[in-house]
Every structure is written in C-alpha cells, then in structure tokens.
Amino acid sequence: MTKLENISMIKEANVYFDGKVVSRTIFLPNGDRQTLGVMQPGEYTFDTNEAEIMEMMSGELEIRLPGETEFRTLNTPESFNVPANSSFDLKIKTVTDYCCSYIKA
Amino acid sequence: MTKLENISMIKEANVYFDGKVVSRTIFLPNGDRQTLGVMQPGEYTFDTNEAEIMEMMSGELEIRLPGETEFRTLNTPESFNVPANSSFDLKIKTVTDYCCSYIKA
Numbered sequence: 608m609t610k611l612e613n614i615s616m617i618k619e620a621n622v623y624f625d626g627k628v629v630s631r632t633i634f635l636p637n638g639d640r641q642t643l644g645v646m647q648p649g650e651y652t653f654d655t656n657e658a659e660i661m662e663m664m665s666g667e668l669e670i671r672l673p674g675e676t677e678f679r680t681l682n683t684p685e686s687f688n689v690p691a692n693s694s695f696d697l698k699i700k701t702v703t704d705y706c707c708s709y710i711k712a
Numbered sequence: 713m714t715k716l717e718n719i720s721m722i723k724e725a726n727v728y729f730d731g732k733v734v735s736r737t738i739f740l741p742n743g744d745r746q747t748l749g750v751m752q753p754g755e756y757t758f759d760t761n762e763a764e765i766m767e768m769m770s771g772e773l774e775i776r777l778p779g780e781t782e783f784r785t786l787n788t789p790e791s792f793n794v795p796a797n798s799s800f801d802l803k804i805k806t807v808t809d810y811c812c813s814y815i816k817a
Contacts, residue, residue: 608722608723608724609722609723609724610720610721610722610723611720611721611722611723612720613718613720614719614720614721615715615716615717615718615719616715616716616719616721616738616748617713617714617715617716618713618714618715618716618748618769618811619713619714619769619770619809620748620750620769620809622750622807622809625807626750626752626806626807629734629750629807629809631736631748633721643721643723643725643736645725645727645731645734645750647731647752664723664724664725665724701731702727702730702731702734704724704725704727704734706723
C-alpha cells in the first residue's frame with residue numbers, strides 16, 4: 608500500500624467509455640499530473656496527447672502498443688510508456704487498477 | 713469542479729462487488745477520512761461501521777435508508793446521512809460518482 612502525501616485532487620471523477628473507465632486527477636507536490644483509475648473488462652483504444660507512463664497496478668489484461676501488431680499479456684504490476692499523440696489498445700480481462708503519469712514535453 | 717488541497721491518498725483502489733463499486737481513500741488535512749468512488753449500474757447493500765455522509769455527486773439512482781420500506785429517487789447532487797452499524801440499499805441506474813465522509817464517533 609502506497610500513501611501519496613501533500614497532493615491535490617479534483618474531486619469529480621473523469622468518466623470514459625460510458626463509465627467503464629473512470630479516474631480521478633491528482634497533482635503531486637511538484638505539480639506533475641497523474642490520473643488514478645479503474646477499468647472494467649472490455650476492449651479500449653486510448654489516444655494520447657502527452658507522453659504517458661501507464662502503471663498497471665493490478666488486473667489481468669493484454670496490451671498492444673503503437674507499432675505493435677499483436678496483443679501481449681501484461682503481468683501486473685507492470686508499467687509501460689506511451690508516446691505523445693499516439694494510441695494504444697487494451698483488452699481488460701479483470702477489473703484493472705492503474706496510475707497514469709503525464710510527462711511534460 | 714472542486715479541488716481538494718493538501719490531502720493524502722492511498723494509491724491503490726478499494727474494490728467492492730467484483731469491481732462494480734471502486735473507490736480511493738483520501739485523508740483531509742485535519743485527518744478526516746473520505747472515499748471517492750464510482751458505482752456501476754446494479755443493486756447494492758452497503759453495511760456501515762462508522763456513521764457516514766454520502767454525497768452522491770452525479771448519476772441516477774434510488775435509495776432505501778435504514779428504517780425505510782420503499783426506494784426513492786435521489787436527485788444528484790444530493791447527500792444523505794447513514795448511522796453507524798447499519799445498512800442501506802442503492803439501485804444504481806447510471807454510473808454514479810460519490811464521496812463518502814466518515815464521521816468520527
């Protein structure tokens with residue numbers, strides 16, 4: 608269990624894919640933005656604006672990153688990087704807990 | 713949009729009802745504990761240990777509080793109190809965003 612200290616948070620949830628993916632936005636003491644969320648089982652394509660580090664904390668899922676042709680299983684906890692202005696695909700098998708860190712350009 | 717400042721948060725999600733209800737725990741600057749979560753459509757019974765103030769921020773739902781025989785529609789945003797060591801029932805119609813404040817005895 609990890610405790611994040613001295614952060615700020617937007618109270619209202621971010622809701623995507625009809626609520627199958629939800630998150631809340633936090634700001635670390637240095638101003639860095641993260642979203643902590645949960646994905647229900649399903650298949651999703653995420654578009655990125657900024658580069659991201661996706662930390663999948665728990666859950667069973669498959670991933671296909673930009674430039675990859677096949678899905679591969681992710682063994683959580685596991686992180687991956689996604690370039691800015693790209694997209695990646697996830698097949699969520701069981702409820703998945705994640706933390707997304709946005710990388711300033 | 714409300715921004716909560718100088719809080720701490722448990723990074724990992726709390727997962728209930730096979731992930732149909734998920735939340736994260738935060739601590740306000742005065743130490744008060746809250747959970748901010750999202751409920752998928754479904755019917756749920758929640759048991760309380762401590763007294764709670766449930767703030768339903770958005771979503772369509774019906775509620776039956778302790779001692780009530782019938783469900784009634786809640787018009788979000790709306791809050792309600794729940795006594796300690798009791799239970800209440802919710803029928804969630806659309807994805808519902810909530811904040812639960814625990815009241816110290």
